[in-house]
Amino acid sequence: MVYQPATGARDLLPLDVTQKGWIEDRLQQVFHRWGYHRIITSTLERMDTLMAGGAIERSTVIQLQNAEDEELGLRPELTASIARTAVTRMANVRYPQRLYYNTNVFQRTREYKQNRQHEYYQAGVELLGSSGILADAEVLLLLADCLQALSLSPWYIILGEAEITRSLLKAFPVHLQDKVRIAISHLDRITIDTLPLSDELRERAIIMLDLRGNPEQVLQKVTSMGLDQPLQAAVNNLQSLIELLKSSRPGIEIILDLSLIQTFDYYTGIVFEVVSDACGQTRVLGRGGRYDRLLGLYHPQGENIPGIGFALFLEDLYQILLSCQQLPQAIPASDWLVVPESNSAYTVAFTYAQKLRDSNEVVRVEIDLGGTDFQAIQQYARDRSISQIAWVKADGSITIESLVKN
Numbered sequence: 043m044v045y046q047p048a049t050g051a052r053d054l055l056p057l058d059v060t061q062k063g064w065i066e067d068r069l070q071q072v073f074h075r076w077g078y079h080r081i082i083t084s085t086l087e088r089m090d091t092l093m094a095g096g097a098i099e100r101s102t103v104i105q106l107q108n109a110e111d112e113e114l115g116l117r118p119e120l121t122a123s124i125a126r127t128a129v130t131r132m133a134n135v136r137y138p139q140r141l142y143y144n145t146n147v148f149q150r151t152r153e154y155k156q157n158r159q160h161e162y163y164q165a166g167v168e169l170l171g172s173s174g175i176l177a178d179a180e181v182l183l184l185l186a187d188c189l190q191a192l193s194l195s196p197w198y199i200i201l202g203e204a205e206i207t208r209s210l211l212k213a214f215p216v217h218l219q220d221k222v223r224i225a226i227s228h229l230d231r232i233t234i235d236t237l238p239l240s241d242e243l244r245e246r247a248i249i250m251l252d253l254r255g256n257p258e259q260v261l262q263k264v265t266s267m268g269l270d271q272p273l274q275a276a277v278n279n280l281q282s283l284i285e286l287l288k289s290s291r292p293g294i295e296i297i298l299d300l301s302l303i304q305t306f307d308y309y310t311g312i313v314f315e316v317v318s319d320a321c322g323q324t325r326v327l328g329r330g331g332r333y334d335r336l337l338g339l340y341h342p343q344g345e346n347i348p349g350i351g352f353a354l355f356l357e358d359l360y361q362i363l364l365s366c367q368q369l370p371q372a373i374p375a376s377d378w379l380v381v382p383e384s385n386s387a388y389t390v391a392f393t394y395a396q397k398l399r400d401s402n403e404v405v406r407v408e409i410d411l412g413g414t415d416f417q418a419i420q421q422y423a424r425d426r427s428i429s430q431i432a433w434v435k436a437d438g439s440i441t442i443e444s445l446v447k448n
């Protein structure tokens with residue numbers, strides 16, 4: 043019998059881990075440079091926590107049952123868990139809180155008409171306790187820094203605003219809102235033409251199809267739709283944010299898309315995706331947005347604390363960086379192979395290897411475990427790109443052999 047991993051689960055081998063680590067290290071450095079601290083929440087959550095935001099479909103969660111008969115699920119994303127932790131476990135902290143994570147998530151997808159479970163990795167940030175465009179801009183500029191740290195140009199941000207989009211959709215009959223939304227987000231003019239809408243509403247849907255592209259033009263178009271005062275204020279806010287981003291990071295590419303709707307539905311302000319066209323691939327590398335009512339759902343007194351964040355998808359980053367040939371092609375080589383030349387040289391070999399390890403924080407030292415001859419040991423060291431062999435004799439004498447790198 044061959045033991046397989048669970049369907050959709052994955053094992054990462056040393057080279058995969060090296061390559062994933064290369065991405066994670068760069069992202070983590072950026073998160074640290076912006077003053078963010080890592081948080082680790084539980085992989086398992088109660089289903090009611092996961093679903094509280096009303097954002098997660100039960101069927102997409104991999105569920106478990108424990109002895110206490112609690113309904114549990116594997117987290118499909120991190121924002122709900124971090125919101126829960128923040129308001130229950132970090133009750134007396136000062137805001138803003140700058141948190142980041144780098145971890146696995148699980149989502150059940152219905153590929154090939156089967157229920158398949160899948161494990162993915164995400165790295166992201168949540169900035170809690172600040173509303174307003176300064177916090178929005180911080181998170182988007184931090185995202186830009188992440189992309190730069192991975193040298194993934196060209197890339198652009200697709201920016202939307204959940205509240206504006208929701209308000210624009212409210213004009214449509216409730217039972218058609220979803221259809222209109224999906225048609226708009228798929229640029230599907232044919233569906234819009236065939237839906238039972240009044241001429242005025244059809245006209246509105248067609249204008250909405252066009253609310254995507256150059257920010258200045260889109261803002262002008264939406265303003266011309268005759269918005270009420272709160273909606274116009276949200277549009278003005280978006281305009282100020284875009285100006286701030288453009289002046290703080292000249293050259294940043296933003297596509298404004300007021301039909302952008304995210305999978306998770308807890309967003310109350312800006313929503314965004316980051317897309318890269320680097321190395322002949324177009325990929326959505328991450329997404330996020332502002333959620334000012336989510337923490338209130340978990341707060342014992344229902345107090346609302348604003349939040350904004352994003353998640354980057356490590357698999358997509360990996361795929362695009364692989365085609366850019368930017369990822370390490372091998373696992374890190376050891377620096378030393380310490381070879382006891384006889385049974386009585388074991389102690390000396392361990393002592394010498396330890397001395398090497400203690401001399402330098404990043405040195406990698408292997409011990410030869412015996413059973414092969416001189417030539418096989420040299421061949422092993424060459425194959426593994428080990429740069430030096432220390433031949434150790436029982437009398438304590440050590441001969442160092444440097445291998446020329448090929």
Ligand SMILES: N[C@@H](Cc1c[nH]c[nH+]1)C(=O)O
Pocket residue numbers: 118119120121166167168306329330331332350351352353
């Ligand atoms: N958790 C969201 C991304 C996000 C982080 N913060 C806000 N939004 C997702 O996985 O899509």
